[in-house]
Amino acid sequence: MLDSYIPIFIIITISALFAIVNVKLSSLLGPSRPSKEKLSTYESGVEPVGTAHDRFSVKFYMVAVLFILFDIEIVFLYPWAVSFLNLDHIKMMYSFYSVIVFIVILLVGYIYVIKKGALKWD
Amino acid sequence: MKFDLETVLFFSLAVLAVGSAIMMITRRSPISSALFLILNFFTVSGLYLLLKAQFIAIIQVLVYMGAIMVLFLFVIMLLNLHDEGKLKEKYTYRKLTAVLLSIFLFCLLGFTVYFGFEGKFKVMSEKALTMGTAESLGVELFSNYSFPFELASFLLLAAIVGAVVLAKKKFE
Numbered sequence: 001m002l003d004s005y006i007p008i009f010i011i012i013t014i015s016a017l018f019a020i021v022n023v024k025l026s027s028l029l030g031p032s033r034p035s036k037e038k039l040s041t042y043e044s045g046v047e048p049v050g051t052a053h054d055r056f057s058v059k060f061y062m063v064a065v066l067f068i069l070f071d072i073e074i075v076f077l078y079p080w081a082v083s084f085l086n087l088d089h090i091k092m093m094y095s096f097y098s099v100i101v102f103i104v105i106l107l108v109g110y111i112y113v114i115k116k117g118a119l120k121w122d
Numbered sequence: 123m124k125f126d127l128e129t130v131l132f133f134s135l136a137v138l139a140v141g142s143a144i145m146m147i148t149r150r151s152p153i154s155s156a157l158f159l160i161l162n163f164f165t166v167s168g169l170y171l172l173l174k175a176q177f178i179a180i181i182q183v184l185v186y187m188g189a190i191m192v193l194f195l196f197v198i199m200l201l202n203l204h205d206e207g208k209l210k211e212k213y214t215y216r217k218l219t220a221v222l223l224s225i226f227l228f229c230l231l232g233f234t235v236y237f238g239f240e241g242k243f244k245v246m247s248e249k250a251l252t253m254g255t256a257e258s259l260g261v262e263l264f265s266n267y268s269f270p271f272e273l274a275s276f277l278l279l280a281a282i283v284g285a286v287v288l289a290k291k292k293f294e
Contacts, residue, residue, distance in 0.1 A: 005171065055199070055200060055201070056196070056199040056200060058200065058289045059289075060196055060199070061193075061196045061197070061200060061289070062285065062286075062289050064189075064192050064193050064196045065193065065281075065285040066282065066285065067189065067192075068185070068189040068190065068192075068193060069278050069281050069282050069285070071184075071185060071189050072185065072278060073275075073278060075181055075184070075185060076263075076271065076274065078177075078256055078260075079177065079256045079257070079259040079260030079263055079264075080260050080263070080264060081260075082255075082256045082257045082260050083256070083257045083258070083259075083260030083261045083264070084260070086257065086261065087261065087264070087265075091264070091265055094264065094265070094268070095260075095264030095265070095268070098264055098268045098271060098272060099264075101272055101275075102271065102272060102274075102275045103275075105272070105275040105276060105279055106275055106278055106279060106282075108279060109278065109279045109282035109283065110282075112282065112283060112286065113282060113286060116286050116290070118285075118286045118289070
């Protein structure tokens with residue numbers, strides 16, 4: 001059972017090591033001679049004002065929330081897509097119509113979002 | 123207790139999960155809290171895999187580590203973190219209630235797990251081995267559980283409307 005996950009383990013280990021080793025190696029091997037100019041944010045640009053920890057517009061959050069909700073809609077369709085051809089005819093049509101109903105209900109939400117202009121960016 | 127690969131994996135994942143959860147709630151910087159939460163989601167996904175719930179494990183990675191974490195990071199961006207005094211909890215009785223409720227929940231879960239499952243379920247049934255795949259989940263979801271499936275769409279619809287209403291003042 002667990003044997004089938006060995007390739008995944010290997011690829012996770014390699015990718016984790018690749019990331020860590022590269023970051024550590026570049027800081028170990030690279031020369032470090034900091035100066036006042038090098039440490040400034042923009043060496044020959046405008047001096048930054050304030051900090052990066054500003055509050056952002058709620059529009060970003062709206063896009064993220066709506067993305068997740070429609071993402072979850074797609075998550076429900078994965079099992080359907082995988083099992084659809086293995087069902088017998090009656091169950092096939094039944095699952096087809098239940099997915100249609102599911103999508104139509106969420107389409108109402110999508111139209112609401114568009115009508116409210118929640119994704120407008122100005 | 124058998125000392126095989128699965129046991130070793132379970133205990134290392136469990137220790138990592140609890141450790142990253144503790145790290146998450148004790149970090150000062152909200153960003154490092156969020157990163158420890160990602161580690162926690164990852165270990166929990168590993169635990170799902172050990173329970174042969176493959177589909178949930180993948181969804182845990184895709185939805186929680188991918189999407190929900192983006193949401194958390196956006197919330198951190200929306201917060202005003204300059205003024206830490208505003209974020210401090212002033213009411214100590216609230217903290218006390220939280221501690222008492224947490225202890226109560228912990229005891230409840232502990233007793234249920236200990237007395238309910240202790241000694242049972244030593245061997246995983248044959249059916250459980252394939253139950254967690256996307257395919258068998260789909261067969262069940264679209265035959266026996268199609269009504270809860272449709273209800274899930276209403277839940278998502280409510281969440282969509284709720285999200286738009288909460289941020290409505292900014293639009294129009």
